[in-house]
Amino acid sequence: MKTDGKSGIVGYGCYVPMYRIKVEEIASVWGEDPERIKKGLLVEEKAVAGDDEDTATIAVEAAKNALKRACINPDDIGAIYVGSESHPYVVKPTATIVGEALGVGNSYTAADLEFACKAGTAGIQMCLGLVSSGMIDYGLAIGADTAQGAPGDALEYTAASGGAAFVIGRKNVLAKIIATASYSSDTPDFWRRPMQHYPRHAARFTGEPAYFRHIGGAVKLLLEETNLSISDFDKVVFHMPNGKFPLRMAKMLGIEKEKLADGFVVSKVGNTYSGSSLLGLCATLDKAKPKELILLASFGSGAGSDAFAIEVTDLIEEKRDLAPTFERYLNRKIYISYAKYAKMRGKLKD
């Protein structure tokens, strides 16, 4: 997909709830070996939203941080897209709650997006289109989730809460989006039907034909479009359903694993679904230097991947400290028991 080559990220911000549950705590409830699980998933603990937090509150907190770095007035925003698979309402947008909480006014377009874990990056592409065509000055794209796995399901060790927000614009960008490419197909690797609390997944099917094929496909298209080679990228962020998948993806594409380190948020936060790759991008930008080239590729089951080539500008240095970093949120934590976790996440029924 062609971009104007000038538009990009004007501000970014993340939010991670303060509660954490350790793999040991979940494993003890189900009589499983925590060491085996930690080694298998490369996840040690995950972030849990409080009972007064949901995708809307996470989106608002992340967006407030993005606005601080963007240094714009809220009413300069012309579009708000919130990507999530855990919108608080089935009918009634999260995006307008965000608009009201930020004080965007009423002159903006908005929609909630759904594409499993990649709805947030789809929002970035939509904003990029509106911004680079001159239809709007600034767009706000958010990926946020309060993901849940059924009690006892393997997903329970990783399904986590968190989100990230990006103000996309043409002026004062801290990172240019040089190009973006998507790879999509009808692949039923993971789904949730209406009225069902928890998703279902086609176990082993989630790897080869889903995650690896789609991210691999999107990255290949991105390289073709930009004439860049994979070694041109200084930092790399892939969607992180666990720690193993992104590392294996990197190996398959010939990327040194050190390039994933800055954005490898999964081991201490878990899989925040629509927030996952975008939290990784925030953590990477927190440490990025001007001129660095970042490769971002999301993945959404069902299935698709959006890849981006992002070039950091000099403005990163002055904007970085205008809002809390990912690390600040990472270190702000309270460990909870499985009982407290079950109460907080509504797993206890009347």
Next chain:
Amino acid sequence: MSHRSSVPLAWRRFEARYRLVGNRCLTCGTIYFPPKAICPKCRRKGKLEKYQLKGEGKIHTYTIIHAAPSGFEKRVPYCIAIIELDEGPKVLGEVVGDLTLLDIGARVRAVFRKIYEDGEDGIIHYGLKWELV
């Protein structure tokens, strides 16, 4: 238990509840939150304009709730406090975060949270709570 409330009434208060927009008297400079219809100090001489509060302050006094009103039963125990905002006004609200830091004078900042749900099928009420920093 549901806690049925007026949807239009909640909607009219979004500006104050979501964003801490109060008002300020241009005559005497006093800042009000929640916003007042007239300045009680200046009466007819007063002129009020919208004022965006920063959302930072300290705990003036607090109490821990163990017996909650209907709609809040599942949240117990929780902390309700009077927050003295840096701009002067005092507001009543819930304190969240690491409650081991709870103390008179402890610093707090406004965070956007779910306040309560109107049953399983009603609207979700959002607003500001106060996180210990």
